[in-house]
Each structure stands twice: as C-alpha cells, then as structure tokens.
Amino acid sequence: MLPLKLANKGRSLTMLKSFLMVCLICSISACVALKPMPVHQAALIGKVSAGMPAIDPNSAIYELPVKAGVSYQEVVDSLKSLSVGLNFVNPANFPIGEHIKQRGIDPQGIKDVYSFCNLSLGTEIMLDHPEFLVFVPCRIAIYEKPDTNKRLQLYIGLARPTFDLKSIKNPTLRAQQAAQTLESALLEMIDKASRGDL
Numbered sequence: 001m002l003p004l005k006l007a008n009k010g011r012s013l014t015m016l017k018s019f020l021m022v023c024l025i026c027s028i029s030a031c032v033a034l035k036p037m038p039v040h041q042a043a044l045i046g047k048v049s050a051g052m053p054a055i056d057p058n059s060a061i062y063e064l065p066v067k068a069g070v071s072y073q074e075v076v077d078s079l080k081s082l083s084v085g086l087n088f089v090n091p092a093n094f095p096i097g098e099h100i101k102q103r104g105i106d107p108q109g110i111k112d113v114y115s116f117c118n119l120s121l122g123t124e125i126m127l128d129h130p131e132f133l134v135f136v137p138c139r140i141a142i143y144e145k146p147d148t149n150k151r152l153q154l155y156i157g158l159a160r161p162t163f164d165l166k167s168i169k170n171p172t173l174r175a176q177q178a179a180q181t182l183e184s185a186l187l188e189m190i191d192k193a194s195r196g197d198l
Contacts, residue, residue: 044162045057064191065154087120088116109144116189125171
C-alpha cells in the first residue's frame with residue numbers, strides 16, 4: 001500500500017509542477033502581449049464663441065464665410081481695429097491676388113494674407129521652443145472662393161497656432177496654453193471681422 005501512496009504523491013507532484021509551469025508560461029505570455037496603453041493628453045485648442053462652427057482639430061485652417069452685405073474693405077478695417085484692441089500688431093500684408101494678376105493670371109477673386117503678432121501671448125511659446133519662429137507671425141487670409149452656386153463668396157481664414165504647435169516635439173504645457181490663448185484671441189478677431197464689427 002505504501003508504494004501506491006508514494007506513486008500517487010509523485011504523480012500529484014508532477015501534475016502540480018506541470019500546472020504551475022503552464023501558469024507561468026501563460027503569465028509570461030500575457031505580460032509580453034500586454035503593452036502599456038499610452039496616455040494621450042487632450043490637445044489644447046482655441047475656443048470658439050457661441051454660434052461659431054466647431055474647430056476641426058485635424059485641420060490647420062479655421063475659416064468663416066463673411067456675412068452677406070459685409071465688404072472686403074469692412075473686413076480689413078474690422079481686423080485692423082480689433083487687432084489694436086487685442087494688443088496685436090500688423091507687421092505685414094501680402095496682396096497675393098495682385099501679384100498673381102501681375103503675372104497675367106486671373107486670381108479668381110480676392111486673395112490676401114495679413115500677419116498679426118501679439119508678443120504678450122506668443123513669447124512663452126518662442127522661449128520654450130525657438131523653432132516655433134517658423135510659424136510666426138500668425139496669419140489671417142481673406143479670400144474668395146466659389147459657393148455651391150458657383151458665385152464668389154468672401155471668406156476669412158486663420159492658420160491655427162495650436163495646430164502649428166503639433167510640429168514641435170513634446171511642447172511644454174506653458175507653450176500649449178499660450179498657443180490656446182493666442183488662437184482663441186485670433187478666433188475672436190476673425191469672428192467679429194466676418195461680421196464687419198469694429
């Protein structure tokens with residue numbers, strides 16, 4: 001009887017070892033297969049006012065149609081007035097449409113770019129990430145493009161600073177917050193300018 005008990009204990013011990021070995025292999029396999037999930041911080045983007053279209057976080061451009069009855073000159077005057085009130089300077093304008101015309105090509109409507117800079121808002125980005133200078137100054141375009149009826153419609157568009165910041169590897173939180181504040185101010189400007197507000 002004693003040899004039978006030893007034989008059963010030996011078999012039980014072998015089975016226990018086999019079971020533990022399978023558990024160990026499964027645990028190791030599970031550890032190898034499971035990779036830590038990356039933690040994605042939500043990107044900071046500008047804030048739009050009530051009634052404005054939502055921002056597409058995957059697009060560098062935010063555009064608004066200019067309200068019916070608001071002229072190109074009213075949009076320009078509005079931008080200039082609003083920019084001063086928001087502590088922006090307008091260091092340069094580029095009348096691209098005029099340059100296209102000088103080459104004998106029809107620009108198919110208005111095509112102008114206005115640059116704006118607010119060092120109070122942008123300095124933190126440039127101090128933390130000097131390479132961000134390639135995106136400076138901020139740009140707002142006023143242009144015409146055909147609407148659904150093939151008539152030229154006036155638009156105002158913004159190159160979004162928070163989108164530009166995506167080109168910087170590991171931007172600081174300070175830079176992200178500054179870009180968000182800067183973009184929000186520019187969104188306010190183009191929203192009001194699209195209505196001709198001063």
